[in-house]
Amino acid sequence: MLADDFEPKPTAFSSPEFAYSSQWSPLDLVIGAGAIILDSSLERVIVLYDTETQRYRMPWAMHDGPSIAQFIASPFDQVTKETGFTIEKYPLPMLERYYRNPDVRDWRQLQVDTRLKDVYTDEPFYTSFDVFWSPIPGEPESPWLDSKQRMRMWFACRAVSGSPASKNVTFEPFAVAEEKLKNEDNEWPDTGGLAALRQLVDILRRLPQRPAPST
Numbered sequence: 001m002l003a004d005d006f007e008p009k010p011t012a013f014s015s016p017e018f019a020y021s022s023q024w025s026p027l028d029l030v031i032g033a034g035a036i037i038l039d040s041s042l043e044r045v046i047v048l049y050d051t052e053t054q055r056y057r058m059p060w061a062m063h064d065g066p067s068i069a070q071f072i073a074s075p076f077d078q079v080t081k082e083t084g085f086t087i088e089k090y091p092l093p094m095l096e097r098y099y100r101n102p103d104v105r106d107w108r109q110l111q112v113d114t115r116l117k118d119v120y121t122d123e124p125f126y127t128s129f130d131v132f133w134s135p136i137p138g139e140p141e142s143p144w145l146d147s148k149q150r151m152r153m154w155f156a157c158r159a160v161s162g163s164p165a166s167k168n169v170t171f172e173p174f175a176v177a178e179e180k181l182k183n184e185d186n187e188w189p190d191t192g193g194l195a196a197l198r199q200l201v202d203i204l205r206r207l208p209q210r211p212a213p214s215t
Contacts, residue, residue, distance in 0.1 A: 031152075032061060032062045034152045034193055035087060035154075037159055042201050044171040044177075047176075047181070048082065082165060089155050090158045092122070094116070094119045096114065096115060123155075125196060126197070127153055128151070128189030130150050152189060174194070174201075177194060178194060178195065
């Protein structure tokens with residue numbers, strides 16, 4: 001699932017053709033991972049109140065080490081520190097795309113749909129893109145901010161141990177979490193990830209069996 005309404009913006013390393021993803025510079029991209037953390041009932045998720053930005057958001061971490069492979073393998077150290085919970089990935093049913101009428105002679109008449117596979121995965125269920133603003137490295141006194149294209153992979157997770165790191169970390173029902181994440185100016189990537197997971201969880205609840213997360 002992708003953020004279909006993503007609108008790229010130029011940053012410091014963008015070429016004149018920045019609107020095309022093939023023209024983005026590797027120096028212009030930063031990778032992150034978002035964690036939408038479910039409780040055991042699949043009814044509530046963790047929401048953070050970010051005192052710096054003064055808005056609610058989902059927990060996420062940014063890659064800032066030497067190895068992207070290491071970050072992808074275990075992206076949640078920052079999330080654990082921020083929330084106070086040790087978490088693990090939660091498997092979700094996979095969706096696959098298929099064509100209802102693959103034998104038609106006119107490709108414009110092809111009808112595409114999705115269906116559940118009898119396979120579960122703990123890989124990212126959603127990917128979002130936005131512009132990430134941060135202090136200019138090595139220039140703490142600069143009045144300007146650095147900007148990069150940020151790609152975040154969103155994982156379904158569950159808390160296996162721990163307690164809230166502060167009063168700004170709470171479990172909220174999906175509807176309450178979505179209301180808290182609303183913003184008048186922008187639809188934050190966190191909102192898209194939360195909405196996508198809610199749809200998958202609704203499907204999961206209707207299944208006769210669901211996977212038991214490892215302990």
